[in-house]
Amino acid sequence: MVLMRQEIGDVLRDFRLQKGRTLRQVAGEASVALGYLSEVERGQKEASSEILAAVADALDTPLSIIMGEVSERLAVVEGLSMPLPGRVPDTVPAELMSGYAAELVS
Amino acid sequence: MVLMRQEIGDVLRDFRLQKGRTLRQVAGEASVALGYLSEVERGQKEASSEILAAVADALDTPLSIIMGEVSERLAVVEGLSMPLPGRVPDTVPAELMSGYAAELVS
Numbered sequence: 495m496v497l498m499r500q501e502i503g504d505v506l507r508d509f510r511l512q513k514g515r516t517l518r519q520v521a522g523e524a525s526v527a528l529g530y531l532s533e534v535e536r537g538q539k540e541a542s543s544e545i546l547a548a549v550a551d552a553l554d555t556p557l558s559i560i561m562g563e564v565s566e567r568l569a570v571v572e573g574l575s576m577p578l579p580g581r582v583p584d585t586v587p588a589e590l591m592s593g594y595a596a597e598l599v600s
Numbered sequence: 601m602v603l604m605r606q607e608i609g610d611v612l613r614d615f616r617l618q619k620g621r622t623l624r625q626v627a628g629e630a631s632v633a634l635g636y637l638s639e640v641e642r643g644q645k646e647a648s649s650e651i652l653a654a655v656a657d658a659l660d661t662p663l664s665i666i667m668g669e670v671s672e673r674l675a676v677v678e679g680l681s682m683p684l685p686g687r688v689p690d691t692v693p694a695e696l697m698s699g700y701a702a703e704l705v706s
Binding site: 561564 | 601602665675
């Protein structure tokens with residue numbers, strides 16, 4: 495069974511890392527407990543719609559973008575699409591991405 | 601604040617109506633209480649990931665497709681995209697759609 499909270503957690507963590515933010519920073523800005531956000535990121539807790547909205551806001555990322563990414567990853571898990579070739583690995587932080595991208599085009 | 605459960609509820613109901621299925625049928629197949637599914641569709645209850653997966657399964661619709669539609673509607677609500685011109689209204693049941701589509705191309 496494909497579980498959405500797993501994908502949501504992965505995507506939230508990846509966006510956070512890409513922005514170079516810590517759990518503590520995002521939890522603080524979103525006014526959610528750090529332990530709770532950590533559990534959400536690990537797919538262990540369902541995030542309510544209110545908390546999702548607050549976390550998206552703290553990440554300066556529209557919820558539609560987050561859920562679009564969740565949908566794409568679900569499609570991969572469901573075998574409906576393949577990951578893009580040369581796709582940046584999910585957990586690469588922003589500071590490493592420019593180097594990675596440069597490698598791809600070189 | 602944009603609430604995801606509202607969009608999820610709308611999308612689940614629209615997919616159900618497009619397939620000409622009743623709440624009772626889908627709730628039965630997904631093994632969830634009818635009243636609960638009804639509340640989910642009205643955006644009054646958060647659906648757990650397990651229930652979302654079961655309802656998607658009962659609707660013969662991959663979760664990625666459902667969440668892709670949720671993402672698109674969130675983008676409209678967030679002002680990031682406009683609904684497609686000539687888009688089929690959200691709650692038109694399947695039996696009416698062929699006529700509607702015919703009207704659009706005539």
